[in-house]
Amino acid sequence: MKAKKNKTSLEKLLIINDDADDIKAVMDRLPDSINAQGASQFQASCMMDKYDFDLILLDNDANDRKESKGEKTLNCIRERAPEIPVVYTSFQPGWVSQEVYQTKGVTVVKTDELLDYLTKMHGVQLKEPQAQIIKAPQVSIILSYNHIDGYDPGTYGDGKLLVISFDKRANEMAKEVAKQQLTKLYNAFDWRADRDKIRNVFIYDGLNGGTEPGRAAACLGHDARMKVNLLACTCDWDRKQKFVDSMYVDLYKVGCGGNEELGAIADVILGIKRPGRNYLPMPVEKILAEAQKFAI
């Protein structure tokens, strides 16, 4: 016998969730034959006096140790619509209260299994997930073998800023630290695939790093195919100046250590204002602009 082809009888669907991104993610996958609407817990519990839907998807919406909002909404729904089936989602179904499980017409489903559930139990033929939209270059990279004021190494602002630094002044370890950092960065990036994502690069060039920061600037500039910003203290200035003249690099002066200036650059990138931070080694527009790119 041939398998029966699933086709959904659902026409009207309500998705209740306090996270609009979550509502959209489900809507994007539903076929056009389903008229799906979204509501926050508040809208769904206080602003609707009747529920004219074939199915309601209701999220538990309990974060941290807060009470579950979904449970309250469920009570409102059941007072006014005792019969409409409800799919109740939670990432931790074990934490959903027994009252929810025992409510008539309610099925508890793990959030990440919801779409599968709709296919299996309601014959919903899902749309393919939408392709990711390619964004303008987003990541700015700050590289220093010293510590950067206000910033431990890591990513910030949803991937907007990558800070590669050291937990203190590297001093005599500077060359070694700088070499390791560059290796780490090279392992993290697939240059051919990722270089379009890099918006700008800022590298500290002090005395202790010797020629390592300059080398890093040259490598990154070449492989990311962009003009890199070198933030250098005035020690050994002639050498730095000569190097820069022969490379595709912009040179700016900072104090020895560069901690404050590179921290201030990070603040500008993230839009953070701090009391007492008012010295910038280069113009704000230059920090925020996309680096000048070149083709090889």
Ligand SMILES: [Zn+2]
């Ligand atoms: Zn110096």
